[in-house]
Amino acid sequence: MPASAVRTRYAPSPTGEPHVGNIRTALFAWLTARAGNGAFVLRIEDTDQRRKVEGAVEMQMEALRWLGVDWDEGPDVGGPYGPYVQSQRLDRYREAADRLIESGHAYRCYCSTERLSKLRKAQGQSGRAGYDRRCRDRAPEAGTIAPVVRFKMPVEGETAVHDIVRGVVTFKNDLLDDHVILKSDGFPTYHLAHLVDDRLMEISHAIRAEEWLPSLPLHARMYEAFGWDPPQFAHVPNILAPDRSKLSKRHGATSTLSYREQGYVPDAMLNFLALLGWSLDDRTDLIPREDLKRQFSLGRVSRSPAVFQTDKLDWMNGQYVKAMDPADLARALLQFWRLHPPGEIDGLPDTSLLTRIAPLISERLKSLRDAAPLTAFFFKEEVAYDAADLVQKGMDAESTKSALEASLAALELLPEFDSQSIEQALRVLAVDLGLKVGQLLGVLRVAVTGQRIAPPLFETIEILGRDRSLAAVRAASARL
Numbered sequence: 518m519p520a521s522a523v524r525t526r527y528a529p530s531p532t533g534e535p536h537v538g539n540i541r542t543a544l545f546a547w548l549t550a551r552a553g554n555g556a557f558v559l560r561i562e563d564t565d566q567r568r569k570v571e572g573a574v575e576m577q578m579e580a581l582r583w584l585g586v587d588w589d590e591g592p593d594v595g596g597p598y599g600p601y602v603q604s605q606r607l608d609r610y611r612e613a614a615d616r617l618i619e620s621g622h623a624y625r626c627y628c629s630t631e632r633l634s635k636l637r638k639a640q641g642q643s644g645r646a647g648y649d650r651r652c653r654d655r656a657p658e659a660g661t662i663a664p665v666v667r668f669k670m671p672v673e674g675e676t677a678v679h680d681i682v683r684g685v686v687t688f689k690n691d692l693l694d695d696h697v698i699l700k701s702d703g704f705p706t707y708h709l710a711h712l713v714d715d716r717l718m719e720i721s722h723a724i725r726a727e728e729w730l731p732s733l734p735l736h737a738r739m740y741e742a743f744g745w746d747p748p749q750f751a752h753v754p755n756i757l758a759p760d761r762s763k764l765s766k767r768h769g770a771t772s773t774l775s776y777r778e779q780g781y782v783p784d785a786m787l788n789f790l791a792l793l794g795w796s797l798d799d800r801t802d803l804i805p806r807e808d809l810k811r812q813f814s815l816g817r818v819s820r821s822p823a824v825f826q827t828d829k830l831d832w833m834n835g836q837y838v839k840a841m842d843p844a845d846l847a848r849a850l851l852q853f854w855r856l857h858p859p860g861e862i863d864g865l866p867d868t869s870l871l872t873r874i875a876p877l878i879s880e881r882l883k884s885l886r887d888a889a890p891l892t893a894f895f896f897k898e899e900v901a902y903d904a905a906d907l908v909q910k911g912m913d914a915e916s917t918k919s920a921l922e923a924s925l926a927a928l929e930l931l932p933e934f935d936s937q938s939i940e941q942a943l944r945v946l947a948v949d950l951g952l953k954v955g956q957l958l959g960v961l962r963v964a965v966t967g968q969r970i971a972p973p974l975f976e977t978i979e980i981l982g983r984d985r986s987l988a989a990v991r992a993a994s995a996r997l
């Protein structure tokens with residue numbers, strides 16, 4: 518591997534649903550890898566066994582797959598640095614901790630949990646927080662307590678670290694703690710595990726959430742202690758709700774998969790997430806996937822928090838849906854309905870029929886969820902409606918019935934049953950009947966679709982075909 522190869526990773530802890538904030542960070546890491554022709558690694562950070570949630574790893578993968586964010590190495594596909602699950606790599610962290618102890622950069626701490634909690638209480642009054650370093654320079658205490666391993670932070674001076682997003686960030690060492698890097702159960706903490714893995718997996722850019730910035734001096738000092746070159750760091754900004762508070766369930770969905778359930782299409786979601794904290798040129802909103810993959814750069818990630826605006830996502834989704842070609846939209850709808858069967862439709866419609874319907878509705882869809890109510894009549898033998906709905910403003914039952922009968926005659930006679938011929942015939946007929954075009958179409962719309970609001974009528978009648986359309990008109994007339 519050339520020394521300059523770009524290798525990034527997404528390293529979720531399987532503690533719950535894939536939060537949109539985490540997936541946005543994954544996206545930045547993926548785009549960095551793709552823009553640099555590098556590799557993107559998926560690594561499961563499950564060293565906090567108490568917080569592990571069943572099924573969380575699968576949900577993370579599902580969210581990434583939905584968005585088309587593919588990984589080159591990971592727990593499922595393997596890779597040269599495996600296993601890509603931290604609980605299966607414990608020996609490596611223990612060895613690394615031993616190395617730091619031997620070189621005098623870390624120490625075993627035998628303080629009991631009672632002592633530590635007393636310390637915390639006392640500190641609660643004094644203001645200084647953190648471990649008092651009692652075991653730092655003492656000979657190990659023999660006893661029954663299984664020790665933790667703590668990293669020795671310098672107690673004076675400063676630690677300056679370069680971050681791609683923030684430039685050089687300087688931390689005062691006397692404010693920093695001697696953090697635990699290996700717990701008494703032999704599991705590493707995040708600080709040790711991610712660092713050992715980033716090194717072993719040759720990660721070139723550690724791209725992670727801003728919440729890790731305060732830990733950066735610790736990590737920088739640990740790299741130094743190991744004698745390893747650190748990766749480049751990029752701490753990406755938080756995502757806030759429009760009220761500028763942290764995005765949480767109270768503002769709506771936070772799980773990436775719930776956006777799939779709400780009918781957003783992956784390309785729109787991907788584009789939207791990419792703009793949460795990054796911009797191409799401060800102007801362009803619609804940036805297709807392939808352009809993102811070419812043009813993303815960490816240098817344009819903003820320091821300030823990004824605001825999650827659902828109305829922008831809605832708009833973007835509408836734009837992407839509108840631009841989809843009919844076969845793609847049909848495929849997207851079928852996939853969506855397979856996952857979330859709509860109440861309005863029994864079973865899954867035929868692909869070629871749906872492909873013909875797609876252009877009629879694509880302009881009207883904000884979300885894939887809007888499609889079922891709009892199109893369900895296409896897939897039903899008979900449509901249900903209230904007969905009174907047939908009667909348009911300015912008409913009565915009698916004139917409505919004759920309009921239906923006349924339409925029947927006109928449509929039956931058409932040599933070609935295409936939307937243009939249908940339109941022409943019905944426009945002429947409206948004049949003959951002394952009706953406004955809107956009145957006649959209103960009657961037929963309800964007769965054929967059962968709805969007052971429906972896709973464009975002439976195309977709808979064409980797609981339904983002569984037999985079904987005429988049967989519907991006949992049935993409507995019989996109800997008056």
Ligand code: GLU
Binds near residue numbers: 527562724725726729
């Ligand atoms: N497991 C960490 C988390 O989920 C990953 C942070 C990182 O990317 O290094 O927050």
